[in-house]
Amino acid sequence: MGLFTELKDSISRATDRLFSEQEPKRIGIYGPPNAGKTTLANRIARDWTGDAIGTESHIPHETRRARRKENVEIERNGKTVTIDIVDTPGVTTKVDYEEFTDEMSKDDAVRRSREATEGVAEAMHWLREDVDGVIYVLDSAEDPITQVNTMLIGIIESRDLPVLIFANKIDLDESSVKRIAEAFPQHETVPLSAKEGENMDEVYDNIAEYFG
């Protein structure tokens, strides 16, 4: 409950503060587990505020609570765009603790699994209630046509939210940006490697253009 209250407080603080100026857009970073959402969120936050948002891990479902970084000011072409970044837990339709038992004890794996499930519920809730735009992060080395991706992008479209598709992990050999662009031709696809910092200029150009 603490997190929820904190988020609510921060929303009302933001509301109080912003009588005169426009409220920063809340941009949700969504995507399946292990697509690199937190790595991207940390990259953006470090680039513009100096702080990180959350812990990155190669084990799926490291992020099990939505984390927010407020007032990230991104400067493009002499203009400043202020956004709140919400890093969300990876969305999936199945969570199984056995996925984690190689890395940790069964008890920890079960707990991680339960928290990950709560995280998905939270991510879906915020998508409904609290985001003004979406950065949808995909691992470009994986097949983008999955039930989760199709459903989530469908939901985002149904809400008319501005959405950018980020084809992450272009540093990997198996990466295919084309596959993602062809899977979702109705949206702008931006290639990047959040981990290596590749193509971040284009990333920020697009963020400023879409969410500014």
Place this chain on the structure above:
Amino acid sequence: MPHQCTNCGHTFPDGSKEMLSGCPDCGGNKFQFTPARPPERTSDNTQQAGSKADTAGSSAQRGAPGHERGGAHGRVSRATETVRDWVTTGREREESGSNSSETAERERSDSFPEWPDSARPPSERSGESSTDEPAGGARRNSPTQSPPASESARRDRSVRTGSRSTENPEDTAQADARSAVVSPDELPPHSGTAGEEADGADKADPPDHGRVVKEPSGERPSLEQLREELNDQFESIKVVKPGQYELNLMELYDREEYIVSLQEDGRYVIDVPDSWREGADDS
């Protein structure tokens, strides 16, 4: 299935009212009453079909999901096709001489009489009984093995449409049969269920005596399965077991309240939307 459409061979259980609206397969309105058999014969016939569970099951599957026809009509047709498949496969087996199995021995010891031509689908009737012949005539003129009981049984029990019904004044049962609407319970079960029943029948020892089990009893499990499927579909989070979850994203997205945490026993802790507690906050 004592009633049969004389046009296409579609069969109906005794007392069925569904033929009152015409044959669901071909629209025919002439039906014949298959010679009365002792109840255990019918039961035994089910066992036969059970012994051919693979064939019957697969034919049921073939009939079920592929069919486009929806609603009760489609279900009835499918079920009837399955029943016909059973009869057919049972007969074929008898004829092909593969009687070495236990079931076949039992059939033989019961000296099950060959189906009379009139009781078979047109495609299987013996040569001289032409399938092109007008439906009523084919039965009446057929010189083949109809037991003598059949004529009176027909008169007493067959539900006839058209000219016959105007010849004889209706008794109350007929009047009821004419006016009443078929209830779902009276319809044959879904063919998929029929296939499963056949599986069960195959395993169980065949009862020597006993009443014919009404086929619609098979409807219940399939309804329960359906309900379970629906529940699964609409549950936001299904706890398969601790640590294993299946999530319905649409449902999670759609619900106003927010699931904050899952308990070990499968309960949720939810946070209700502000709008729900406005009254409490304002007071």
